[in-house]
Amino acid sequence: MKTLGILLSTAGLAGAGAIALAQPAQAVELANCPGARTISSAQLFRDHKPPGWGDVRLVRDSCSQYWAEVTMDSRLPAHALTSAYLVQYxxxxxxxxxxxxxxxGTGAVVAGQRTCRTPKVRSLDTSTTFVAVAREFHDYGGGFQQISENRTSRTR
Incomplete structure (x- = not known):
């Protein structure tokens, strides 16, 4: 009887493990979606004047996941910060x-870095659109102040 109890409890744990593994497997499947491509992009300008200092992109993969990425042309200097924003409509x-x-997300771009990405948002609703926004900030001693912003076109 004791053996039967151990066997049943082990089977129960194995069943619970199978249920617990189902969700991470789905998450791994979504994380490994091929076909990520930029669907809209815009250059970043300081004081809204060329030359450009980086790019913001709205990206979508084959699993209908959307995210925003910002990539600066060079590594940020000390006292600088840049972030991408994904806006859903x-x-x-x-x-x-x-x-x-x-x-x-991967965390804002700080001194010595060049790029960051927002969390991925899955959307199968064809009426939903997205915009990617990038903002750059500098701290001249009184806290971070925004010095540039640009956005992609609103699209799906």
Whole structure:
């Protein structure tokens, strides 16, 4: 009888493990979606004047995941910070804005770095559109102040 109890409890744990593995496998599948491509991009200008200092991109993969990326032309100097923002329009999350610092993002671009990415948002709703925004900040001693911003076109 004791053996039967151990066997049943082991089977129960194995079943729980199978259930627990189902969700991460789905997450891995989404994380490995091929076909990521830029669907809209814009250059970053300081004081809205050329030359450009980097690019912001709206990206989509084959699993209908969207995210924003910013890539600066060179590594940021000390006292500088840049971030990308993904703005969602339509659907139940209308107006939601995620940045590189949001959970699932890579963190804002800081001194010595060049790029960051927002969390990925899956959207199958064809009425939902997205915009990628990039903002650059400098701290001249009184806290970070925005010195540039640009955005991509609003698209799906």
């Amino acid at each position: 339509g659907g139940s999350n209308n107006g939601r804005t995620l940045s590189c610092d949001s959970s699932g």
